[in-house]
Amino acid sequence: MKNYALMFLTLITFWVLLNSSVDPEVLVIGSGVSLLVSLIFCAKCDVFSEINFTPKAIVATVMFIVTFVSALVRANLSITKRVLSPSLPLNPGIVQVKTKLKSKVGRMVLANAITLTPGTFTLEIDGENLYIHWVDVKSGDQEESTKEIVSGFEKYLELMYG
Amino acid sequence: MGNILDILGGIFLVVGSLSLLIASIGIYRMPDFYNRIQVGTKASTFGLLLIVVGVALISPITWIGKLIALMLFVLFTNPISSHVIARAAYFTKVPFTKETKVDKLHDVISEGHMKKVKNNG
Numbered sequence: 001m002k003n004y005a006l007m008f009l010t011l012i013t014f015w016v017l018l019n020s021s022v023d024p025e026v027l028v029i030g031s032g033v034s035l036l037v038s039l040i041f042c043a044k045c046d047v048f049s050e051i052n053f054t055p056k057a058i059v060a061t062v063m064f065i066v067t068f069v070s071a072l073v074r075a076n077l078s079i080t081k082r083v084l085s086p087s088l089p090l091n092p093g094i095v096q097v098k099t100k101l102k103s104k105v106g107r108m109v110l111a112n113a114i115t116l117t118p119g120t121f122t123l124e125i126d127g128e129n130l131y132i133h134w135v136d137v138k139s140g141d142q143e144e145s146t147k148e149i150v151s152g153f154e155k156y157l158e159l160m161y162g
Numbered sequence: 163m164g165n166i167l168d169i170l171g172g173i174f175l176v177v178g179s180l181s182l183l184i185a186s187i188g189i190y191r192m193p194d195f196y197n198r199i200q201v202g203t204k205a206s207t208f209g210l211l212l213i214v215v216g217v218a219l220i221s222p223i224t225w226i227g228k229l230i231a232l233m234l235f236v237l238f239t240n241p242i243s244s245h246v247i248a249r250a251a252y253f254t255k256v257p258f259t260k261e262t263k264v265d266k267l268h269d270v271i272s273e274g275h276m277k278k279v280k281n282n283g
Contacts, residue, residue, distance in 0.1 A: 020228060075208070083184055088191060093265065096266040096267070111241075115204075119200070
């Protein structure tokens with residue numbers, strides 16, 4: 001039931017965003033179609049069942065977004081510096097990190113966040129192991145890289161996706 | 163003109179285009195595929211987001227809904243598509259630059275410790 005409701009809410013939100021109006025006929029058509037689609041296609045939307053909706057999780061979501069945006073800005077500053085410096089300082093390599101997250105969606109969001117943050121790029125996920133291409137490898141050690149790359153996001157994602 | 167939102171939006175647009183310019187210079191200068199796709203993904207996502215925010219500031223009423231939806235789509239799909247391209251490149255053995263220090267993934271695959279079974283020829 002929760003899955004159907006969440007699917008319906010997601011669809012109707014996007015419908016209203018794309019229409020950018022809340023006229024009655026727009027809302028009626030949108031909710032009709034959203035209801036139909038979520039009833040037909042949402043027999044097993046396990047994407048949504050892993051998301052927590054406790055107050056703690058909502059605070060964690062806000063904190064995650066703040067961390068993510070600041071990491072995105074830092075990523076671009078460091079990339080700019082690297083690209084424009086004449087000597088092109090690079091020290092690339094692929095390191096292995098471990099995540100504590102159990103949920104599939106949590107891991108997906110983590111991998112996406114890693115891809116958009118300074119110097120790291122998720123190359124492959126295998127269960128709890130993430131293989132990350134790192135522009136500036138500080139150490140090949142697994143625990144140290146985990147601490148450096150993953151733990152900033154992980155503490156919030158753990159609360160968001162149980 | 164003189165509207166504060168217009169000026170702010172203009173600043174966002176300029177910074178966004180600069181970010182895209184950096185991305186293209188980076189793609190040209192980087193030594194191998196993996197470093198190129200790193201620069202491409204980060205700088206192009208960031209530049210696109212800044213440009214979308216700039217447009218949203220300049221004409222907020224008509225565009226903001228569509229632009230929020232656009233930002234969400236970009237944030238979710240851009241890293242995934244780059245990840246898939248890079249992964250395909252890795253398993254078809256696109257060469258690394260000589261400066262590459264470690265390759266943990268290669269060690270794991272050659273020792274057969276991968277949980278999933280890979281059929282990469």
